[in-house]
Amino acid sequence: MKISLTLNGEARELEVEPCRSLLDVLRNEAGLPGTKKGCDVGDCGACTVILDGKPVNSCLVLGVEAEGREVTTIEGIQPAPDRLHPLQEKFMQLGGAQCGFCTPGMIVMAKALLDENPSPTEEEIRFGIAGNICRCTGYTKIVEAIQAAAEEMGK
Amino acid sequence: MIGESVRRPDMPGKVTGRAQYAGDLSLPGMLHAKTKRSTVAHARIKRIDATKALAYPGVKAVLTHHDVPRVLHYGSPHPRSASVTKDQYILDSRVRYWGESVAVVAATSEEIAEEALDLIEVEYEELPAAFTVEQALAPGFPPIHERADNLVVDPVVVRRGDVDQGFAEADLVVEGTYAMGRPTPAYMEPNVCVCRWDDDRLTVWISTQTPFMVRGSLAEVLGLPHHKVRVLVDHMGGGFGAKQDLFQSEFLCALLAQRTRRPVRMEFTRKETFLGGRSRHPGTVWLRQGFKKDGTITAREARVTFNSGAYGSHAPGVTAVGTAALTSLYRCDNVHLEGRCVYTNTPIAGAFRGYGVVQTYYALDIQMEEAAERLGMDPAELKLRNAVREGDLSPSGHPIIGHGLEDCIRRGVEEVNWKQIRGQGRKTENQEDSDPGPIRRGWGMGCEMHGSSAYPGIKEQGNATVRMNEDGTVQLFTGTTGLGTGAHTALAQVVAEELGVRFEDVSVVHGDTDVVPWDIGAFASHTTYMGGRAAQMAAAEVKEEVLAIAAEALEASPADLEIRQGRVRIKGSDRGISVREAVSPKKGLPTKQLIASASYTPTKSYSFAAHFVEVQVDTETGQVDVLQVVPVHEIGRVIHPVAAEGQIEGGIQQGIGHTLTEDYIVDPVTGRSLNAGFVDYKMPLSMDMPPIRTIILETAPDPGGPFGAKGVGEDPIIAIGPAIANAVYDATGVRFRHYPITPEQVLEGLRQKRKG
Numbered sequence: 001m002k003i004s005l006t007l008n009g010e011a012r013e014l015e016v017e018p019c020r021s022l023l024d025v026l027r028n029e030a031g032l033p034g035t036k037k038g039c040d041v042g043d044c045g046a047c048t049v050i051l052d053g054k055p056v057n058s059c060l061v062l063g064v065e066a067e068g069r070e071v072t073t074i075e076g077i078q079p080a081p082d083r084l085h086p087l088q089e090k091f092m093q094l095g096g097a098q099c100g101f102c103t104p105g106m107i108v109m110a111k112a113l114l115d116e117n118p119s120p121t122e123e124e125i126r127f128g129i130a131g132n133i134c135r136c137t138g139y140t141k142i143v144e145a146i147q148a149a150a151e152e153m154g155k
Numbered sequence: 156m157i158g159e160s161v162r163r164p165d166m167p168g169k170v171t172g173r174a175q176y177a178g179d180l181s182l183p184g185m186l187h188a189k190t191k192r193s194t195v196a197h198a199r200i201k202r203i204d205a206t207k208a209l210a211y212p213g214v215k216a217v218l219t220h221h222d223v224p225r226v227l228h229y230g231s232p233h234p235r236s237a238s239v240t241k242d243q244y245i246l247d248s249r250v251r252y253w254g255e256s257v258a259v260v261a262a263t264s265e266e267i268a269e270e271a272l273d274l275i276e277v278e279y280e281e282l283p284a285a286f287t288v289e290q291a292l293a294p295g296f297p298p299i300h301e302r303a304d305n306l307v308v309d310p311v312v313v314r315r316g317d318v319d320q321g322f323a324e325a326d327l328v329v330e331g332t333y334a335m336g337r338p339t340p341a342y343m344e345p346n347v348c349v350c351r352w353d354d355d356r357l358t359v360w361i362s363t364q365t366p367f368m369v370r371g372s373l374a375e376v377l378g379l380p381h382h383k384v385r386v387l388v389d390h391m392g393g394g395f396g397a398k399q400d401l402f403q404s405e406f407l408c409a410l411l412a413q414r415t416r417r418p419v420r421m422e423f424t425r426k427e428t429f430l431g432g433r434s435r436h437p438g439t440v441w442l443r444q445g446f447k448k449d450g451t452i453t454a455r456e457a458r459v460t461f462n463s464g465a466y467g468s469h470a471p472g473v474t475a476v477g478t479a480a481l482t483s484l485y486r487c488d489n490v491h492l493e494g495r496c497v498y499t500n501t502p503i504a505g506a507f508r509g510y511g512v513v514q515t516y517y518a519l520d521i522q523m524e525e526a527a528e529r530l531g532m533d534p535a536e537l538k539l540r541n542a543v544r545e546g547d548l549s550p551s552g553h554p555i556i557g558h559g560l561e562d563c564i565r566r567g568v569e570e571v572n573w574k575q576i577r578g579q580g581r582k583t584e585n586q587e588d589s590d591p592g593p594i595r596r597g598w599g600m601g602c603e604m605h606g607s608s609a610y611p612g613i614k615e616q617g618n619a620t621v622r623m624n625e626d627g628t629v630q631l632f633t634g635t636t637g638l639g640t641g642a643h644t645a646l647a648q649v650v651a652e653e654l655g656v657r658f659e660d661v662s663v664v665h666g667d668t669d670v671v672p673w674d675i676g677a678f679a680s681h682t683t684y685m686g687g688r689a690a691q692m693a694a695a696e697v698k699e700e701v702l703a704i705a706a707e708a709l710e711a712s713p714a715d716l717e718i719r720q721g722r723v724r725i726k727g728s729d730r731g732i733s734v735r736e737a738v739s740p741k742k743g744l745p746t747k748q749l750i751a752s753a754s755y756t757p758t759k760s761y762s763f764a765a766h767f768v769e770v771q772v773d774t775e776t777g778q779v780d781v782l783q784v785v786p787v788h789e790i791g792r793v794i795h796p797v798a799a800e801g802q803i804e805g806g807i808q809q810g811i812g813h814t815l816t817e818d819y820i821v822d823p824v825t826g827r828s829l830n831a832g833f834v835d836y837k838m839p840l841s842m843d844m845p846p847i848r849t850i851i852l853e854t855a856p857d858p859g860g861p862f863g864a865k866g867v868g869e870d871p872i873i874a875i876g877p878a879i880a881n882a883v884y885d886a887t888g889v890r891f892r893h894y895p896i897t898p899e900q901v902l903e904g905l906r907q908k909r910k911g
Binding site for chain 1: 160162163165166167168169170171172173174175176178179181266340341342343344345390391392393395422424425638639640641797798800801804805806807808809832833834838840841842844846847
């Protein structure tokens with residue numbers, strides 16, 4: 001069936017199977033494979049996207065549920081082709097990514113966190129990304145990157 | 156350049172979502188494959204019938220053991236110089252563990268393939284199953300593979316000196332058995348591959364650490380020449396050692412693609428990544444050591460027993476490396492070590508960061524603390540007294556360079572104020588005038604050393620090709636894969652430094668077996684050490700040619716020239732030309748092609764670490780929290796500090812998980828996997844992770860690595876475990892000799908202690 005949604009600021013119409021998760025719809029039908037599938041059952045957070053302003057595990061949302069709604073994926077975080085979001089800059093600079101597989105979900109989750117709380121404490125950051133599993137970094141550098149990005153954005 | 160945390164070229168793709176992983180690929184007409192897995196742990200397949208599945212609309216092919224070539228092949232794809240075991244079929248008429256693949260389906264969608272799995276009928280004739288080493292070794296238990304004794308290979312025996320003499324000289328003998336659970340690597344990217352045939356040529360997109368081993372194995376088993384198999388790996392979502400193996404899915408995906416003449420994609424679910432993946436080897440280490448009153452170790456005897464699971468995979472290597480590691484870390488002239496690895500009907504253990512040494516050093520380091528207490532010595536002092544040093548014989552058989560371990564211990568002791576902080580938890584408890592409350596804190600330390608490269612088990616070879624373009628920019632061709640460690644960046648830094656050009660002017664070509672030089676794979680903490688050295692050697696050859704060309708233009712001798720910041724200069728003068736100018740076409744004529752390849756055959760270098768850990772134990776719930784970690788690592792010359800720290804911090808995260816929460820559990824009655832998912836297999840999350848204050852020393856550089864660099868990937872996961880166990884003891888006075896140390900066990904331990 002056909003759904004209409006605003007995807008990364010753009011009006012899109014997609015033909016989707018009713019049984020498909022939003023994650024599969026994004027990766028396949030919408031051609032946006034930046035959102036990753038780490039578990040497909042809502043345990044790892046790699047597929048985090050922002051749905052009407054709230055972060056969700058896109059594997060736990062049906063594609064058809066996105067009808068008429070606004071979705072932001074990792075591909076929609078970058079503000080302009082020649083410019084990166086401060087989160088993206090700081091993740092690169094401070095070692096917030098290693099293998100990079102959790103990174104899209106992590107950055108999208110951090111974006112949702114900073115949208116709601118522009119200057120979070122370390123504890124609030126750790127709580128904010130508690131549903132996003134990273135197996136490479138030990139989280140220290142991710143937390144530092146989010147903190148640094150928040151500072152940068154607050155300037 | 157060396158020692159600068161330059162921007163990693165793999166990062167922009169990773170933070171924008173543009174980085175392509177094998178699972179992101181979509182090809183026209185692509186089919187999706189799914190695997191049917193056994194529901195019994197050990198059985199003969201009496202009957203398997205795919206008729207109904209084949210008739211299901213959308214299903215394009217089904218393969219059972221009747222439909223695939225029956226070729227016995229190696230479980231681990233390492234070069235044949237290593238002791239590897241030939242014990243796997245693509246699909247067998249027998250299953251040896253719960254969850255083993257019995258059939259695959261290719262269909263037009265994942266959903267259809269999944270539904271078709273249920274239509275495949277399988278009748279099993281069950282066989283007695285062994286879920287523990289004891290069961291498999293019991294007299295008369297039927298063989299799981301060819302060998303009647305259920306050992307994967309002959310026992311590993313290491314002898315040095317005379318242990319009887321050593322124990323006779325000892326004032327104190329300490330003995331214990333240490334037991335290890337079954338942690339899994341749990342990389343975030345599930346196993347995935349896509350296969351496509353173009354006439355008689357097979358192309359495979361895959362997440363693997365060893366593309367050339369995948370090519371070699373596919374070629375060997377499917378009967379293809381190497382030039383007809385192309386393996387492509389771009390970004391990959393972690394591997395931690397386990398993605399060195401082939402998982403049978405590669406062969407099956409290729410065969411499905413061949414049969415359907417369409418591209419086929421096969422992605423494991425998270426559950427399958429547990430079932431069909433590889434874990435660390437569970438096992439036990441029985442260890443006995445003799446000590447003089449002054450702490451000198453006089454003898455060491457050990458029996459290491461690992462559980463290999465249903466297939467051999469890396470069992471020979473892991474057993475050899477883990478066992479031989481016990482010759483070292485703490486000096487001892489008289490050792491007798493034996494290592495065994497046993498088949499059982501459980502999921503397959505394989506290569507995983509730390510490769511057998513995690514287990515054996517957990518035992519060794521904890522026992523050092525037990526000995527220290529009985530000798531009335533500070534454990535740090537005892538470890539320092541016995542620490543291996545310059546000239547000592549390493550496990551690989553050649554002399555240790557430098558004093559890395561002693562440096563790490565000394566620095567950490569000073570950094571955390573070791574002598575003052577220990578014993579605080581128990582001191583509080585013993586103060587009669589105040590209620591100490593339920594919370595105890597304690598400090599512990601753990602030490603380790605680990606080799607870069609798999610020598611002497613494998614005589615490795617690192618290869619690189621460096622080409623300079625006519626504008627002075629440089630391309631490094633390497634076969635090593637990027638697991639996420641930043642290795643390609645480090646290699647590019649090495650090339651830039653050697654050539655004297657800017658980092659931005661070097662790019663790395665990788666991930667295509669048709670294009671890049673042969674590579675053994677990214678494992679054994681050797682990529683920077685070995686691949687980096689090969690890259691440096693190739694760059695040096697190109698540099699020589701550039702200097703020869705520039706010497707002509709500058710009318711100088713090449714020996715008087717140097718290259719810095721992309722400029723060739725006469726040493727000690729301002730006269731020079733840019734590299735670009737030197738190598739660009741002259742009067743329309745191109746310069747000769749500037750390209751060089753180098754091969755490097757390393758031996759081994761050792762890196763060292765001492766971890767200092769503070770834990771908090773809630774004596775009412777048994778909960779252990781790690782409050783802070785101060786890891787001190789000696790890793791030779793650091794190429795990229797942020798990436799090196801990242802390796803250390805990530806290894807600590809996995810090690811905390813191993814020691815406290817992670818254990819992949821097999822039902823002792825059915826052999827069924829009980830926690831194949833992230834809810835029940837509990838890894839540390841952001842809230843669980845303590846602050847980590849990483850200290851990196853560069854006091855024992857190794858001439859075998861580029862600019863003195865050594866490996867770092869595996870070290871951190873080894874030292875953290877015993878540090879935590881020792882800290883729990885410091886906090887509570889209860890000694891744990893196993894991992895994971897669970898809250899129930901902590902409570903039980905405290906109860907036993909109170910009972911006296």
